[in-house]
Structures are given as C-alpha cells and as structure tokens.
Amino acid sequence: MNLRPRFSLKRLLRHGRAEVRRSLQARTVALTVILTLAVAIVFSGVSMVSVRASLLTQITSQSRADYSNMVQQAQTSLDAADVSTAVQIQQLVNDLASSLQSEGSSNLIGVYLWSRDTNSRAIIPVSTEPSYQSLISDDIRSSVASDLDDSVFYQPVEIPGDSGMPGSGTPAAVLGTVLDFGVAGNLEFFAIYSYTFQQQSLTQIQLSLVVICALLSIVVGVVIWLVIRGIVRPIERVAAASETLASGNLDMRVTVDRKDELGVLQQSFNTMADALNQKIDELEEASVFQKRFVSDVSHELRTPVTTMRMASDLLEMKKDGFDPSTKRTVELLAGQISRFQDMLADLLEISRYDAGYAALDLVETDLCEPIETAVDQVDGIAQAKRVPIHTYLPNVQVLTRIDSRRVIRIVRNLLANAVDFAEDRPIEVRVAANRKAVAISVRDYGVGIDEDKVAHVFDRFWRGDLSRSRVTGGTGLGLSIAMTDALLHHGSIRVRSAVGEGTWFLVLLPRDPDQGEVADAELPVNFASETPDDLRVTGGFGVATSQVTHDYHEVRRDTMMGRPL
Structure with a gap:
C-alpha cells in the first residue's frame, strides 16, 4: 500500500525559508511580492476608508433629504386635515404613516408617529415596522421631545444581525423631529433608514480589492521571477563554466548571446579564460625550461665537482704536513665540496621526479x-x-x-x-x-x-x-x-x-x-x-x-x- 505524504504547512514554510536563503531569485521574488502586497494592502485600506466615508456622506445626505420631504409632506397633510374626533385623528395618523412608508425611499424601513402630549385626544402610537422600534433610543427621543425649533435629529444605529454579535449587524440611521398637529397637539415623527445596500456595496468593493491585491502580487511575482530568471540563468552558466575551468578544463568557454551587461560578463569570462590559458602555457613552458636547466646544470656540474672532490681528498691525505692555517682551509674545502655534492644529488633527484623518470x-x-x-x-x-x-x-x-x-x-x-x-x-x-x-x-x-x-x-x-x-x-x-x-x-x-x-x-x-x-x-x-x-x-x-x-x-x-x- 502506497502511503502519500501528508501536507504539512510547517514543512512547506521550512522548505520555503531554505529556498529563500540559498536562492537569490527566490529571495528577490519573495521580497518583491511581500512589498507589493504590503503596498496594495495599505492602498486598499486607504481606499476603503475614503470610499466608506464617501458612501456614508452620500447616504446620509440622501436620507436627510428624503426625511425632509416626508416631514414637509406630513406637515402639509396635517395642516390640510379636517378632523375633530379621536377616531378621525387616529385614522388620519394611520393613513399618514402608511403613505409616508410607501412613498419613502427604498431604504426606509420604518415610520413611527406618536403624540408628544398626553391628553384626551392623544393618539395611539403608530409604527410601520414595530420590530425595529427599539432602535429609537431614549437619547434621541429626549432630544426630540425637548426641541422647540422643529430641528431634525440624526443618530447612527446598527440593525442586529443573526449572530447578535456587536459589529455583525447592518448600519442604519434614525432621524426624528416634531410635527405640528393643532387638533391633537404635536406629533413626534421618527424614521429609520437602512444602509444594507451600501454595506453590501462596500463588502463587494473590499472583496474586489482583496482579489486585485492577490492577483497583482501573483502577476508581479511571476514577472519578477521571469526577469530575475533571465538575469540569473546566464550568471549560473558563467558560474558553472568557472567551476569547470577551475577543475582543469582550460578549453571551457561560455556562449555570448546577449548585448547587455550580462553579455559583457560572458565576454569578460571568455577573455579571462583565454588570458589564463595563455599564462598557464607560458608558466608551463617556463617550468619546463627551468627544470631542464636545473637538470642540465646538475649533470654538467658533476664532472668538475668530482674532480674537485678528488683534489680535496688528495689534500686531505696530506693535510697533516701543512701549517695550521692551510690545514683548516683544506678541512673547510672538503666540507663545502661534500655539501655541494649533496646539493647536486638532491637537484638531480628532483629533476628525475619532475621528468617522470623516478x-x-x-x-x-x-x-x-x-x-x-x-x-x-x-x-x-x-x-x-x-x-x-x-x-x-x-x-x-x-x-x-x-x-x-x-x-x-x-x-x-x-x-x-x-x-x-x-x-x-x-x-x-x-x-x-x-x-x-x-x-x-x-x-x-x-x-x-x-x-x-x-x-x-x-x-x-x-x-x-x-x-x-x-x-x-x-x-x-x-x-x-x-x-x-x-x-x-x-x-x-x-x-x-x-x-x-x-x-x-x-x-x-x-x-x-x-x-x-x-x-x-x-x-x-x-x-x-x-x-x-x-x-x-x-x-x-x-x-x-x-x-x-x-x-x-x-x-x-x-x-x-x-x-x-
């Protein structure tokens, strides 16, 4: 049974680190991809912040404009209404809420009306989407309730998501103001706008930027790999030729197939190899001449040294008859001739080794x-x-x-x-x-x-x-x-x-x-x-x-x- 090796991220990372350490090409590609990815991420982050701010400003302006139109429409309807009984007033408010909801913008998810005053003519609170009524906080209600200038209040909120975790919901906004309804007193008017579409657009933009960053890094990595490969391969060929040349193959040359700086390197290598080959030939020739000279001189000196040795031996035999100074001279002469003979013997032995005769x-x-x-x-x-x-x-x-x-x-x-x-x-x-x-x-x-x-x-x-x-x-x-x-x-x-x-x-x-x-x-x-x-x-x-x-x-x-x- 063949056992396939299991994939190991740790082993892959270790192999990648080893490859980056030993390969200039891999190190350059890795560094370029990392820098490109870092720049792309920073650019994407800045772009996302700018796009988010722009979208938020745009949708806020649209929501405010739509809400202002609804306030004007509602106020006009209330001013033109001719109602007197509580039932008529309640019916008018109900119809007004339905009308505002249906005629509002597409991202309007709820309209809420209730009386500001508590009296006999107070209406029952009306809401087109009761499930989101809790988004209208006490703060904005207090602000609207205490307002005397018919100002429009704005508060960003978040519609909870399915998980219920903070940050997992959809952004939204609550706008509120006061409507003047003389018969029943003032009405507090709130509207909730959802930013779901804008959030989806922002998410799509984020995914697009992530894909673009990844693709850009891959494309840059491939391009750099091809570029560096085109540089490294000729250098590798020159390095391999250098090793071959160093091993003793003096005929090794590289093909000059470029006209750029790498072509200059190739041509320089061939020129160096030619010069080295020529210099080695000259040194070998000089060495041959030197060895031949040493051998010839050693052989030629053997005869006169032998004659000197014979003369020295003759003087040695008669040195006792000489005066002390001459006797000492004869002894020194014999010693130096012996040393000379030993030197010649060593030189002759070396010459035999060099000539391959040993x-x-x-x-x-x-x-x-x-x-x-x-x-x-x-x-x-x-x-x-x-x-x-x-x-x-x-x-x-x-x-x-x-x-x-x-x-x-x-x-x-x-x-x-x-x-x-x-x-x-x-x-x-x-x-x-x-x-x-x-x-x-x-x-x-x-x-x-x-x-x-x-x-x-x-x-x-x-x-x-x-x-x-x-x-x-x-x-x-x-x-x-x-x-x-x-x-x-x-x-x-x-x-x-x-x-x-x-x-x-x-x-x-x-x-x-x-x-x-x-x-x-x-x-x-x-x-x-x-x-x-x-x-x-x-x-x-x-x-x-x-x-x-x-x-x-x-x-x-x-x-x-x-x-x-």
Whole structure:
C-alpha cells in the first residue's frame, strides 16, 4: 500500500525559508511580492476608508433629504386635515404613516408617529415596522421631545444581525423631529433608514480589492521571477563554466548571446579564460625550461665537482704536513665540496621526479633494517649536536614491499631535520604495523614550528628558521624529496608541531604499494585531528596481526656516546 505524504504547512514554510536563503531569485521574488502586497494592502485600506466615508456622506445626505420631504409632506397633510374626533385623528395618523412608508425611499424601513402630549385626544402610537422600534433610543427621543425649533435629529444605529454579535449587524440611521398637529397637539415623527445596500456595496468593493491585491502580487511575482530568471540563468552558466575551468578544463568557454551587461560578463569570462590559458602555457613552458636547466646544470656540474672532490681528498691525505692555517682551509674545502655534492644529488633527484623518470625498486624487506641504516647514517650529525636518538623497534620482522634506498632516505632526511631543531633533547623513532600498512614515527621534543608554517614544511627550498645555525647544511629539499619518495610508495608523510613541544612526523606506507593507497581507517596509527598543533594520535605502536599483537623490544641508541645502550 502506497502511503502519500501528508501536507504539512510547517514543512512547506521550512522548505520555503531554505529556498529563500540559498536562492537569490527566490529571495528577490519573495521580497518583491511581500512589498507589493504590503503596498496594495495599505492602498486598499486607504481606499476603503475614503470610499466608506464617501458612501456614508452620500447616504446620509440622501436620507436627510428624503426625511425632509416626508416631514414637509406630513406637515402639509396635517395642516390640510379636517378632523375633530379621536377616531378621525387616529385614522388620519394611520393613513399618514402608511403613505409616508410607501412613498419613502427604498431604504426606509420604518415610520413611527406618536403624540408628544398626553391628553384626551392623544393618539395611539403608530409604527410601520414595530420590530425595529427599539432602535429609537431614549437619547434621541429626549432630544426630540425637548426641541422647540422643529430641528431634525440624526443618530447612527446598527440593525442586529443573526449572530447578535456587536459589529455583525447592518448600519442604519434614525432621524426624528416634531410635527405640528393643532387638533391633537404635536406629533413626534421618527424614521429609520437602512444602509444594507451600501454595506453590501462596500463588502463587494473590499472583496474586489482583496482579489486585485492577490492577483497583482501573483502577476508581479511571476514577472519578477521571469526577469530575475533571465538575469540569473546566464550568471549560473558563467558560474558553472568557472567551476569547470577551475577543475582543469582550460578549453571551457561560455556562449555570448546577449548585448547587455550580462553579455559583457560572458565576454569578460571568455577573455579571462583565454588570458589564463595563455599564462598557464607560458608558466608551463617556463617550468619546463627551468627544470631542464636545473637538470642540465646538475649533470654538467658533476664532472668538475668530482674532480674537485678528488683534489680535496688528495689534500686531505696530506693535510697533516701543512701549517695550521692551510690545514683548516683544506678541512673547510672538503666540507663545502661534500655539501655541494649533496646539493647536486638532491637537484638531480628532483629533476628525475619532475621528468617522470623516478621508479620504485620494490623488494620485500624487514622495515627495521632501512630504519637502522638511516639512524646509523645520522649518528655523526647527532653526535655533533649532542642529540640522543632512541629507536624502539618490534621484536619480529615487519616484512614490507618497499624501495629500501628511498625509505632510508626518507628516515634520514626526517632525522636530519629533527637533529637541527631538537636542541639537545632526544629524538624517538618508532614503528607501527598492521596487515594493510606500516607507520614510521620520528618525533623530537625541540623548539617546534609555528602553526601557520607547518603546512610549508614539504615545500621546496623552504626552511623553518633561516637564522638557525644548521650543522647539516641542508638545501631545503630534504623533506620535499622525502614526501615524493613516500608518494611513490602510494603513501604519505603527515606532520604535527607545537612551539616548545617539538615536531612529530608519521611516514605512512602500504605494505604492498601495488595495492594502492590505504584508507585512514585502516592505518595502524594516525594523528587524532587535523589541527596542526595537536600532537595526539589514535592507534598504537607495535605489530598487529590477525591473531596476536607483538610487544616491543627496545633498541636505544645514544648518539652522544656513539654506542647502543
């Protein structure tokens, strides 16, 4: 059985608010319709007040005129009457009331006559519509009874409706005066006029204005919708083209189909796209030339640097026979040539990455072996800086398909960077592994890196502190090369750092790069959040298999002393 969703005004309003918030077109239409409706309501209200006042003035004037004619007619009839007995007088008054009722205006609903004086010749009160006699209030009767100038008194009243509620009836008016009837004394003459027709006309006008306001708002809303749609649609096409262009499709263009300001926008977008495409081509060409220049220079410099290295080695062998000043010069020369060779090696490696020639030589290897090799290679630098390196390795093999040469370089570069900033505090190297991935942790407790600089640590030629004395003499390429080596393994390197607490690198590699990247949820250890200075991690260090978790044995290397503890 299919259940149709029930209509919900609350859900409709919530959807409408959401649409107004997210859509300029809907927001403009809604605002225009509301303003149009508000103006129409105000205009209708003012018009209704004016029409009501005009109708009231008109019908009051008509009622007064009709009543004045009836008073004149009645007075004439009374003056011309030749009656003497009470029966004749009563008959005359009865006939007069009937005559006035029949000859009065269409909205006359009742005529009332009764004696002003109470004497033997007083007549019986006459009324053509007794049911409305209660509308003649004591106030107007008192006013008419006390009048001596034959004035006409007017009082607005309301004929009760069927519900009996105030305001639900029909407006009416009571007019009263005194007629001079010499035989029977003065007569009080009242007439009640109904404004039913005028009230119906006013109601019809109100309904017409409501319909006109609603139709006007709908028409204005539709017109504004069409107008805004004609403006928004071209802008949406330009925005969609911008997203496509940003995604890498540099051939994306928009059709220029207008001659107004939107046409200028379309043409400007195409001009911008052409200029951007041209600039990207120029930058790519310049980048190719730059990479080729770096590669060519690096290759060309290898031969003279090798010759210089040979000459330096020869001088090194004979430096003991030189005077102290020359001996120091030879030592400085050897150090700078070594640094130059390292720089050339890094530049050549970068050029191979850029040229797309870098490839992995994957061999199943115990991950602990390249880590220990990298630690041994950094021992000398750590001794010079008096920084202890502590390694905590699993007591079982962690067999992983890796390119050992690149993993050694990754760990070595991370350790060299840590030594530069450890400031005599220890560096810890740990390993975590599961069936999918391995993680190599390198953490120092040194000065740390500012939060806004952490994102740049893998940029080429970037250094965290240019004023710091660097024993390693790095080029600013080490961490960039380490990241590239990790990416070649379909892995990554993640870093967190806090000033005064140190820096923590996690090298995350799949156990089999041919299987592709490993999802974060399947990593043995990872940082707990994306915050650059949050040093908390999830997971644990160790080797987890499907059956058992192996504990650590501890291999601590104190490079200050140069021997294992």
